[in-house]
Amino acid sequence: MKPGNKDKSAVNKIINELNEGVEHLDAGVKRSLRQARAHALQQAGKRRNFFSPSGRQWVPAASGLAALFLVFLTVGLWLHGSAPPSLQTTPSEIDYLDIIVDGDNPDLYQDIEFYQWLAHEDQSG
Amino acid sequence: MTPEQTRALDRFLADVERRAYIMAHVATKSREDALDLVQDAMLTLVQRYHSRSEHEWGPLFYRVLQNKIRDWRRRTAVRNRWRGFLTRWRNDENDETDPIQQVEDKGGIGPEKQHLIDQTTKALMTALHLLPPRQQQVFLLRAWEGMSVARTAFVMQCSEGSVKTHYSRAIHALRTELREYWQ
Numbered sequence: 001m002k003p004g005n006k007d008k009s010a011v012n013k014i015i016n017e018l019n020e021g022v023e024h025l026d027a028g029v030k031r032s033l034r035q036a037r038a039h040a041l042q043q044a045g046k047r048r049n050f051f052s053p054s055g056r057q058w059v060p061a062a063s064g065l066a067a068l069f070l071v072f073l074t075v076g077l078w079l080h081g082s083a084p085p086s087l088q089t090t091p092s093e094i095d096y097l098d099i100i101v102d103g104d105n106p107d108l109y110q111d112i113e114f115y116q117w118l119a120h121e122d123q124s125g
Numbered sequence: 126m127t128p129e130q131t132r133a134l135d136r137f138l139a140d141v142e143r144r145a146y147i148m149a150h151v152a153t154k155s156r157e158d159a160l161d162l163v164q165d166a167m168l169t170l171v172q173r174y175h176s177r178s179e180h181e182w183g184p185l186f187y188r189v190l191q192n193k194i195r196d197w198r199r200r201t202a203v204r205n206r207w208r209g210f211l212t213r214w215r216n217d218e219n220d221e222t223d224p225i226q227q228v229e230d231k232g233g234i235g236p237e238k239q240h241l242i243d244q245t246t247k248a249l250m251t252a253l254h255l256l257p258p259r260q261q262q263v264f265l266l267r268a269w270e271g272m273s274v275a276r277t278a279f280v281m282q283c284s285e286g287s288v289k290t291h292y293s294r295a296i297h298a299l300r301t302e303l304r305e306y307w308q
Contacts, residue, residue, distance in 0.1 A: 007296055010303065011268050017249050018269050022143045029156065033142045036164035041135060044126050044171040 126175050134175055137182050138167055145190055148265050151253050152194045153201075162197055166190040187270070187280045191262060198258060245306060252302040256295055259283075263291035264299075 126134075142163060149159035166189045174185045253261060259281065266277045267288070277292075278285045 007300065010299070010306065011296070013245075013306065014249050014253070014299070015269050017246050018147060018265075020246075021147050025143055025146070029146060029160070030143075032160050033146060033163065036160065036167055037135065037138045037142060040138070040164065040167035040171045041131055043168060044131075044134075044175060 126171075130175055133179055134171055134182075137179065137186075138170075141183070141186060142167070144270070145186070148262070148269075149190065149194060151250070151261060151265065152258065153197060154254060158197060162190065162193045165193050169193075184272075184276055184279055187266065187272075188282070191280055191282070194258075194262065248303060248306060252299050255302060256298055259287075260291045260295035260298065263288055264295035267292050 145163045145166065146159055149162040150156065153159050153162065166186060169189045170182065170186045174182065177185065253264070256264065263277060263281060266272045266280055267274070272280065274285045274288050277288045281288065281291075283291075
């Protein structure tokens with residue numbers, strides 16, 4: 001809907017009032033706006049480029065984190081990379097295990113093995 | 126940012142800051158809030174968009190400002206839930222920092238005429254304050270800033286159809302509110 005002449009006139013009146021407001025802003029507001037502008041421009045000047053030499057303060061921290069990661073990675077691989085203890089045992093290992101668990105003297109069993117061998121040699125000889 | 130960019134931005138901001146302040150003030154009715162919003166908008170423009178071409182700064186700045194005003198409204202709405210209606214009403218009544226009301230000496234205008242002008246100004250500003258937020262800002266951007274429908278739509282982040290509707294409704298509301306001045 002296009003405003004008619006009356007509307008245009010009234011709108012112009014409002015615009016004039018707004019322009020008057022701009023022209024006659026009080027000194028405090030004008031000063032605050034100048035300060036705000038200066039502050040904004042100053043902040044932008046201070047802002048460092050992330051990859052610029054002055055903005056590379058993140059490099060030592062990143063290096064430390066990378067080193068820490070490598071340590072964890074190495075330890076992790078070492079722990080998981082080494083073969084887990086085998087659960088499969090040979091029969092002789094089981095025998096020895098039984099002997100140890102039972103608390104018997106292993107020398108006695110070695111002597112028995114010797115006498116068994118000797119008896120076998122006598123029979124064959 | 127190069128010194129040339131800094132100077133160009135300084136010129137641009139100096140050119141728009143007062144009008145931006147009035148727009149923010151119409152939206153917030155608070156001197157301090159309006160100043161904060163304009164400062165935030167300046168900072169955002171300088172930090173994010175300083176490398177854009179100068180002719181883009183206008184729409185971008187007003188778009189940023191509109192976003193700041195919208196965020197301010199959301200925050201205020203939440204805050205106002207915790208405050209009573211009476212408190213808000215009192216704050217509005219006590220707000221003595223309306224820039225329009227602080228117009229300096231008008232150069233020898235008699236007290237009666239001055240009173241009439243003040244009354245008119247007050248009525249116009251009240252009518253603007255009473256507009257719904259989006260109608261208010263569309264009216265200011267279209268009528269005062271002279272922005273096209275397309276540019277206003279970009280700034281307000283809405284469709285061109287919405288801009289036309291908001292503007293038309295704003296004119297209608299102002300006509301109703303300002304019957305005695307609308308001639």
